[in-house]
Amino acid sequence: MASLPRILTVDPNGDAARFVRAALDLAERPVILVDVPTATDAWEELSNSEYHLLVTALALDNGINGVDLALRTRQRMPETGLIVIGEEDEVSQLDEESLQGAPFLLFKRPLDPQQFVRVLQAAVDGNDIYTAFPAPTAQVTSDQDYGPAPQLDMKAAQQLIDSLLTDVGAKSILLVARTGEVLLERGALGFLNRDLLASSLSPNVRLIINMAPVVGGDQVSTLQFFDGDIVDVFVLSVGFHHYMCLTFDGNAGNRYFGAVNRFGRRTAEDLITLIGKQAFILQTAPTEDKPRRRKKSTMEMKAVAAPKPLPETGPLAKADAWADPAPPPEPEPDIIQLEPIANFDESIFDGMQLDTSLADELFDPEKLAELANESRRGRGPISYDEARELGLIP
Numbered sequence: 001m002a003s004l005p006r007i008l009t010v011d012p013n014g015d016a017a018r019f020v021r022a023a024l025d026l027a028e029r030p031v032i033l034v035d036v037p038t039a040t041d042a043w044e045e046l047s048n049s050e051y052h053l054l055v056t057a058l059a060l061d062n063g064i065n066g067v068d069l070a071l072r073t074r075q076r077m078p079e080t081g082l083i084v085i086g087e088e089d090e091v092s093q094l095d096e097e098s099l100q101g102a103p104f105l106l107f108k109r110p111l112d113p114q115q116f117v118r119v120l121q122a123a124v125d126g127n128d129i130y131t132a133f134p135a136p137t138a139q140v141t142s143d144q145d146y147g148p149a150p151q152l153d154m155k156a157a158q159q160l161i162d163s164l165l166t167d168v169g170a171k172s173i174l175l176v177a178r179t180g181e182v183l184l185e186r187g188a189l190g191f192l193n194r195d196l197l198a199s200s201l202s203p204n205v206r207l208i209i210n211m212a213p214v215v216g217g218d219q220v221s222t223l224q225f226f227d228g229d230i231v232d233v234f235v236l237s238v239g240f241h242h243y244m245c246l247t248f249d250g251n252a253g254n255r256y257f258g259a260v261n262r263f264g265r266r267t268a269e270d271l272i273t274l275i276g277k278q279a280f281i282l283q284t285a286p287t288e289d290k291p292r293r294r295k296k297s298t299m300e301m302k303a304v305a306a307p308k309p310l311p312e313t314g315p316l317a318k319a320d321a322w323a324d325p326a327p328p329p330e331p332e333p334d335i336i337q338l339e340p341i342a343n344f345d346e347s348i349f350d351g352m353q354l355d356t357s358l359a360d361e362l363f364d365p366e367k368l369a370e371l372a373n374e375s376r377r378g379r380g381p382i383s384y385d386e387a388r389e390l391g392l393i394p
């Protein structure tokens with residue numbers, strides 16, 4: 001059975017050991033980790049045992065900094081990987097010319113977790129840590145400017161991707177924008193070079209757009225599978241501007257094709273819903289209008305008829321005449337007239353119990369006066385028409 005890789009951390013505050021331990025937990029790599037506080041202790045450990053990697057703080061003790069310790073270790077143990085971690089102000093005080101071609105990697109705090117995990121994983125696996133520490137990849141540019149990628153609610157997107165991570169059992173899931181920016185990474189960090197993955201997906205931008213009229217419709221989707229020995233990658237399009245990448249171990253990814261096709265497509269549709277209609281809209285740059293050619297003039301002249309004289313007009317109307325016309329009056333409602341009853345038989349009231357005193361009040365002048373005064377209280381005397389309606393006059 002092969003022995004576990006050995007990593008030595010040197011930091012008076014113990015931060016280097018905490019960084020390494022947390023990164024290795026994410027990468028799921030078992031190692032033998034030894035932590036010492038001083039450069040003297042570190043030199044004693046290096047004299048007694050071989051280590052795959054040395055991670056040291058820049059600020060140490062007794063006038064020795066992390067750079068000095070890394071250079072001495074390289075002279076004695078050229079196969080040991082070297083990492084120096086320092087604060088921003090500490091790193092700025094170093095001589096940049098002396099760092100050119102330095103045999104160690106220099107990290108500034110706060111650390112990029114994905115980059116730090118990738119380097120540690122390379123050291124544990126026996127690979128070159130300097131190859132795993134690439135310069136920041138520039139954002140992908142296309143020969144066609146489609147404008148900025150639409151905004152996305154990252155909190156809601158993270159909930160969807162975390163749910164998908166559980167459903168399919170992926171090693172990690174990345175959400176990548178068309179511009180090459182990794183917007184979100186969930187799961188095992190440093191499982192693969194995410195910057196290289198983002199730049200490799202740039203041809204898909206042109207591919208999916210060009211395939212839309214071929215397959216029909218303006219909302220096409222793609223599902224790609226890359227089968228590798230170390231890593232298997234599924235790539236699902238999220239509209240025209242985003243991609244979702246699911247990674248698996250190289251010997252197991254093809255078994256998850258059905259789960260990715262089912263749950264992955266559903267998550268991609270949910271992400272498209274978050275983006276809205278902008279997910280399939282391309283903002284192409286407007287083209288400049290070409291200047292119109294002026295028609296060449298000729299020496300040929302044609303006769304032109306003289307214009308007819310304008311007809312004489314009267315004096316200008318006043319300003320009031322140009323005002324908006326008043327709306328037409330509303331038509332009066334038609335008066336319903338009933339036909340008179342011929343041969344009226346008053347005997348129909350003989351069997352009815354009527355209060356004749358009420359009928360008498362209809363013709364009592366005093367009662368009619370009280371009724372008129374009550375109805376006109378506070379409004380002055382009644383008019384002729386109102387008197388007729390009240391029955392005061394025939």
